[in-house]
Amino acid sequence: MRMILRLMTAALMAAAAGVARADIVLGVAGPMSGPNAAYGEQYRVGVETAIQRINANGGVLGQKLSVSVGDDVSDPKQGVSVANKFVADGVHYVVGHYNSGVTIPASEIYAENGVLFVTPTATNPMVTERGLWDAFRACGRDDQQGIIAAKFVLERFAGKKVAIVDDKSTAGKGLADEMAKAYNSGGGKEVLREEINPGEKDYSALVAKIKESGADLVYYGGQHTEAGLIVRQMHDQGVKTVLMGGDGISNSEFGAIGG
Template sequence: MRRILGSLSAAIVLMVTQIFDADAEILIGMAGALTGPNAYQGEQQQQGVEMAVADLNASGGVLGQQVKLISVDDACDSGQAIAAAYRIVAARVAFVVGHQCSSASIPAAEIYDRAGIIQMTPASTNPRLTEEGRDNVFRICGRDDQQGSIAADFLVARWPNAKIAIVSDGSVYGMGLAEETRRQINKRGIGETLYEDLTPGQSDYSPLVAKLRAAGVEVTYFGGYYREAALLVRSAHEQGYKMQLVSGDGIASEAFAQVTGEAGEGTLFTSFRDPRRSSLAEPVVNRLRQQGFEPEGYTLYSYGAVQAWAQAVTVAGTVDAKAVIAALRTGEFGTILGQISFDHKGDVRQPGFEWFIWRGGKYVPLE
């Protein structure tokens, strides 16, 4: 009887311990392109979130509980994003960092909304994401209507008499950015010489480059991701065509230079402020570099998203979505991106875009 009671007591203790351990973890998700042509930038998001979670746990977690990360792959595809969102929901996470591409973030947002899960993107810039009026959606980066306006001002001021082409890769992100830039240069009295869409995923865009050259295009504004932009630049270089490419944050990846080689020198683009130059981010930047990873692009914005959520949870005193959303909407948060807050739509109030140029295989601020 003593042995039976002893075994029963041990089983009860084990069961209680397992329940306590399960309750002692807060689950959060990361959704982005871990495979496919945009996986290079998906890794930026993954590295940033992983480091943020590790740092949170090292300092005691959130509300005294450890944070556990679940990562899912959407390949920057709308269909796969829906499947990834359902996996996140099934895991019963409290918060998700993602998605990376607008084509993935927008369809996933509705699923998270129905499930009561807070979503914060470090990368999706299409205005539609926060214009659809969902309380659970936040964006820690800027929007394409801001980015397009900045690009148009620059194009008109720098090349007032040049023949300008607008090219889109047809994605939700690329088309939105290209259309916004086109709209803004038209408002400033400049008409584009050509407006073209390309098909992403191809290996040769020389026919399009030949068309741009035949039209006498001197400056091409490209809305899309780094792979297609890089192939356009390389093809122009191979044809002996001196075309100035200007683009957006989708080419903020060293993978761009890996494809273009020296042909990419002088390519200009807008992107979010680079927090690598900030003393606030220095410790995180140094540790990631020690691990052999350069925290470019979306890395530190992903880290900052976790920071903002964790601080909002602390303010709310719970991971309950409604309470944390209220804290995010009304508070100000100290992150490696600086002090940030969100407006009534969920957009960050301190977006900040700046100009960069490719030099020596790296992108640096345009002085």
């Protein structure tokens, strides 16, 4: 988050000179409610904490920073609504969004209306591959994460059976596809390739397929809620398969859900 605010501050310093207003408003966009709300909360708290420190040191060229929070609920349509509201409110700098599938359509609004944005977590390559002037990211891309994950699995699970699962989302499927591509290029071949519908509570059918495949490892592209449920339900069915995932499961709630 510190690097994100440095990028924003550089842009703000260039724009703040000659701008007469009480505050420079930063938009923070992410899932403030819904199943991924824990990440939206991290966004909000991180930005607010950084802004407090910047303001305590005099702000940017003598102007204070303030925050406008937009809840996209991890939904692309809502993300576009948040982006349009930021534009209407005169917000020119945004930290967000969380999901790649939300960031990509929202970024079109930002690019057309002079809004600079930095996403801390949207990993799909197309977030930045489209050549938008205003798009920045502060995280690794799916094609980078996938290669690293495949290398780890090929080394640490050599000769073991591997299943690959994703949640059909832009980021989740993108990550799983990149991992599968690198895994296959390295000589591996998954014993199972499946997709799930996020938001469901019962993944017993998937667990049964994992059990039947004899997989020693499941590589999962998706979010922590579904990953936790899959782990719990594997345990309940006596399946001892290890689950490995990307940054979508890097949340303490994953452990709580998975037990």
